[in-house]
Structure formats: structure tokens, C-alpha cells
Amino acid sequence: MKNYDAIVIGGGPAGSTAASVLAMHGRNVVLLEKEKFPRYHIGESLLPFGFFTMERIGMLAKMKGSQFVKKFSVQFITTDGRSSVPFYFHTHLRHEAAQTWQVLRSELDQMLLDNAREKGATVIEEITVRDAIREGSAIKGVKAVDKNGEAHEFHAPVTIDASGRDAFFITRNGWKIRDPYLNKIAVWTYYKGAKRDPGIDEGATTVAYVPEKGWFWYIPLAGDVVSVGVVAEKDYLMRRTKDLKEIFYQEVDENVWIKEHLAIGEQFGPFRITGEYSYRSRHCAADGLILAGDAFAFLDPVFSSGVMLALRSGELAADAAHAALSDGDFSAERFTAYGAEFCKRIESMRRLVYAFYDHKFSFRDFIRKYPQLAGSVTDCLIGNWLVDFDPMYEAMREFAGNIPEPLQHGKPFIAESAAVQMEG
Ligand SMILES: Cc1cc2nc3c(=O)[nH]c(=O)nc-3n(C[C@H](O)[C@H](O)[C@H](O)COP(=O)(O)OP(=O)(O)OC[C@H]3O[C@@H](n4cnc5c(N)ncnc54)[C@H](O)[C@@H]3O)c2cc1C
Numbered sequence: 001m002k003n004y005d006a007i008v009i010g011g012g013p014a015g016s017t018a019a020s021v022l023a024m025h026g027r028n029v030v031l032l033e034k035e036k037f038p039r040y041h042i043g044e045s046l047l048p049f050g051f052f053t054m055e056r057i058g059m060l061a062k063m064k065g066s067q068f069v070k071k072f073s074v075q076f077i078t079t080d081g082r083s084s085v086p087f088y089f090h091t092h093l094r095h096e097a098a099q100t101w102q103v104l105r106s107e108l109d110q111m112l113l114d115n116a117r118e119k120g121a122t123v124i125e126e127i128t129v130r131d132a133i134r135e136g137s138a139i140k141g142v143k144a145v146d147k148n149g150e151a152h153e154f155h156a157p158v159t160i161d162a163s164g165r166d167a168f169f170i171t172r173n174g175w176k177i178r179d180p181y182l183n184k185i186a187v188w189t190y191y192k193g194a195k196r197d198p199g200i201d202e203g204a205t206t207v208a209y210v211p212e213k214g215w216f217w218y219i220p221l222a223g224d225v226v227s228v229g230v231v232a233e234k235d236y237l238m239r240r241t242k243d244l245k246e247i248f249y250q251e252v253d254e255n256v257w258i259k260e261h262l263a264i265g266e267q268f269g270p271f272r273i274t275g276e277y278s279y280r281s282r283h284c285a286a287d288g289l290i291l292a293g294d295a296f297a298f299l300d301p302v303f304s305s306g307v308m309l310a311l312r313s314g315e316l317a318a319d320a321a322h323a324a325l326s327d328g329d330f331s332a333e334r335f336t337a338y339g340a341e342f343c344k345r346i347e348s349m350r351r352l353v354y355a356f357y358d359h360k361f362s363f364r365d366f367i368r369k370y371p372q373l374a375g376s377v378t379d380c381l382i383g384n385w386l387v388d389f390d391p392m393y394e395a396m397r398e399f400a401g402n403i404p405e406p407l408q409h410g411k412p413f414i415a416e417s418a419a420v421q422m423e424g
Pocket of ligand 1 (some may be wrong): 009010011012013014015026032033034035040043044045046104128129130134162163164165166167168186274275276286292293294295301303304305307308310
């Protein structure tokens with residue numbers, strides 16, 4: 001049995017960031033990760049505003065010294081191969097953050113985990129959290145099992161769940177609420193020697209449409225490797241076959257640009273698949289508990305928002321935990337502002353994701369009609385999510401009828417009022 005100020009479950013970007021920030025606050029924090037790093041993970045394209053969290057936790061020099069491909073823009077390609085004008089981040093953001101990276105997640109996550117260690121966090125790999133330790137309504141620690149099957153208990157007044165899409169607490173508490181519309185699957189693989197656009201566009205993320213509410217990502221990585229995958233609804237992708245390779249090539253035939261870019265490359269490694277239901281937890285926190293990153297919410301990855309949300313929420317959750325430790329108050333209510341800020345960021349992006357999947361919407365037509373709103377679109381695409389996007393989404397409704405209202409859930413679980421509601 002070990003006592004800490006704080007426990008972090010999971011060593012992805014959210015967890016490692018949270019552990020780094022808590023350690024930098026001088027807190028005695030332990031991070032528990034079930035895998036041995038480096039381990040494979042999807043989620044390779046970063047957003048410019050991730051820069052500021054990286055800067056705070058001392059990761060910038062490491063990123064600049066890495067082999068990661070520099071990313072300056074994102075572009076959108078129609079099914080017949082026509083491209084939007086690329087959204088170059090530096091035309092809107094006059095800051096070095098405008099250049100971001102395409103990463104190998106095994107390497108990035110190892111760097112972030114090592115960084116947490118360097119900052120003073122205790123990091124334990126190959127240990128799986130299996131249970132929570134509760135006292136009344138409060139989370140007071142976790143029970144975990146190491147690779148030898150040995151059981152351990154970790155005690156702390158505050159726990160940050162950053163367990164990714166395993167979503168430890170969401171799953172145990174039945175808190176997962178799926179987005180009714182964003183229910184896709186992804187099939188992807190890797191290529192060596194595929195075509196890269198020249199100059200500044202070499203590291204661009206390309207999002208290329210397929211006809212039925214779907215899209216390809218094309219992400220150039222270091223070592224002349226390209227990550228390429230297709231995302232669409234399951235019934236559409238599996239309409240002819242369930243074989244992943246056949247599904248992949250059936251869709252490559254649906255986009256001229258993708259087909260041409262892959263033609264000179266060589267596919268390697270497995271074809272992979274994952275479900276991609278977007279979801280958000282009913283609650284962002286409880287007494288002694290904060291959820292961060294995908295362990296709180298997952299949003300369709302079309303605009304590469306996941307790692308940025310994970311970094312920022314890890315940072316915010318750690319600050320909230322530090323303040324709770326300072327005040328000796330770990331009640332769920334005090335994490336209200338944390339949840340509200342996280343949800344606001346997600347909503348900024350979620351509305352754009354809905355517009356993207358509307359058949360009538362195209363970036364090209366939207367910007368042609370509203371050139372003055374190109375800056376707002378870029379703000380959203382770079383992760384500057386706290387600005388006011390209402391005027392942009394008002395204008396977008398002309399092109400996309402399905403732009404949603406904000407979801408109401410994601411507030412802390414207040415044990416007393418929940419009990420009263422249940423009695424009522
Ligand atoms: C197809 C697809 C494409 C994507 N593309 C992009 C992209 O281009 N750009 C982008 O920014 N995002 C992308 N994402 C999203 C991105 O992968 C995630 O949002 C991001 O990894 C979330 O980070 P995290 O730290 O919350 O979780 P994770 O990175 O998943 O880390 C969670 C960690 O917790 C550990 N863990 C889980 N359960 C336990 C347990 N019980 N005990 C101990 N440890 C545990 C796991 O082993 C894991 O290491 C994509 C996602 C998908 C599905």
C-alpha cells in the first residue's frame with residue numbers, strides 16, 4: 001500500500017501531461033500505465049495550439065530536436081481530386097506554434113512519459129488498474145495488478161483517469177453517452193515511398209473525401225512513411241466485404257488524389273481497424289476524481305483534435321487537482337470549471353465535424369462566400385477553441401443544416417444532488 005498526493009491512470013498524452021504538471025507543482029504523483037512503452041498508438045497529426053502545453057511541460061526542445069515531420073497546413077480534397085486552398089496555419093497565427101508535427105505516437109508517448117519521470121513523477125509501467133478504492137462517494141485510490149499478477153494498492157485524495165478509450169471510470173460507472181450521429185469506423189495502414197507534395201506542403205495533413213459521408217487521412221511521417229486510412233460508417237465500408245485489405249482498396253478507387261499518391265508507394269504492415277463512436281461521459285469528475293483526454297470524451301478524429309484535447313485537459317486536470325490539494329477540498333463541485341472549459345473546447349470542434357459530414361457543405365464554397373470567416377475556420381483547425389465561433393456557425397448553417405446545439409452533459413457527479421434526483 002502506497003500513499004501519494006495524486007494518482008494518474010494511463011500514460012498517453014493526457015496522463016503524462018497531468019503527471020508532469022503535478023510533479024512541477026511539487027506534488028508526489030504516481031502514474032500507472034498498463035503497457036510497456038514504446039507501444040503502438042494511432043493519432044499521429046498534431047495541432048498548433050498543442051505547442052503551449054508542450055512549452056509548459058518542457059517538451060519543446062525535444063520536439064524540435066526530433067525527426068518528426070513538420071506540419072504547416074491541412075488541405076481538403078474532393079472525390080474527383082480537386083483541392084481546397086490549403087489552410088496554412090502561419091497566415092493566421094503569427095507565432096512559432098503555427099508549425100506543428102506529424103508524429104510516430106510510440107515515440108511521442110515515450111518522450112512524454114520520460115518527461116513526466118524527469119519532472120519527478122513516479123511512473124510504473126506494466127501495471128493495470130482494476131478497481132477503485134472508495135470511501136462513501138469519494139475516490140481515495142486504486143487497486144492495480146502488475147505483470148506478475150501481484151496486487152497493489154495506491155492511495156491518494158485525488159485520481160486523474162487518463163485511461164484513453166478504455167475509459168476506466170466511464171465504463172465502470174455506466175457514464176458513456178454516445179454521439180447519435182458520429183458513429184464511424186476506420187481502416188488504415190502504412191506506405192513507404194508514396195508521393196509527397198513539394199516544399200512546405202510536404203508535411204501537410206490531407207483529408208480526402210469518399211462519396212458516402214467518409215474521408216481518407218493522408219499523414220506523411222518520418223522515414224518516407226505515410227499513414228493512410230479511411231473513415232466512414234460501418235455499413236457503407238463493409239457493404240461488399242469484411243476483409244480489411246479489400247475495404248481499403250475499394251475506397252482508394254473512390255478518390256483520384258489518394259489513388260495517385262499511393263500508386264508509387266509500397267504498402268507494409270497490417271491493415272488495422274477500430275470503431276470510432278464519438279462519446280462524452282455523463283460526468284467529468286466526482287469526489288476525488290477527474291477524467292481527462294479520451295477517458296472523458298472522444299471526438300471523431302477528422303480534424304486531428306484528440307492529442308491536443310488530451311494535452312490540454314491533462315494540464316487543466318492537473319491544475320485543478322493541485323488547487324484541490326492546496327485547499328484540502330476534493331469535492332466534485334470544485335471541478336465544475338474544469339469540465340465546462342473542456343466541454344467548450346470540444347463543442348467548438350464538434351460543430352465543425354458535423355458540418356464536415358453534411359453532404360451540402362464544402363470548405364471551398366463556404367470560404368468563397370464568406371472569405372472574412374476564413375480566419376475563424378483556421379482558428380478552429382489550429383485548436384484556438386475558446387474564441388467565439390457563433391458567427392461562423394451561423395453562416396455555416398446555410399451550407400450544413402445539421403450543426404448541433406451543445407450537449408448538456410459532462411458536469412461533475414454531485415453525489416448528494418444525484419441521490420435527491422433519484423429519490424424524486
Ligand atoms: C482512427 C483514429 C485516428 C486518430 N487520429 C488522430 C490524429 O491524427 N490526431 C490526433 O490528435 N488524434 C487522433 N486520434 C485521437 C487520439 O488517438 C486520441 O485522442 C489520443 O490518443 C488521446 O490521448 P489520451 O492520453 O487521452 O489516451 P491514450 O493515448 O489512449 O492513452 C491512454 C493510456 O492509458 C493506458 N490504460 C488504459 N487503461 C488502463 C488501466 N486500466 N490501467 C493502466 N493504464 C491504462 C493505455 O495503455 C494508454 O497508454 C485518432 C483516433 C482514432 C481512433
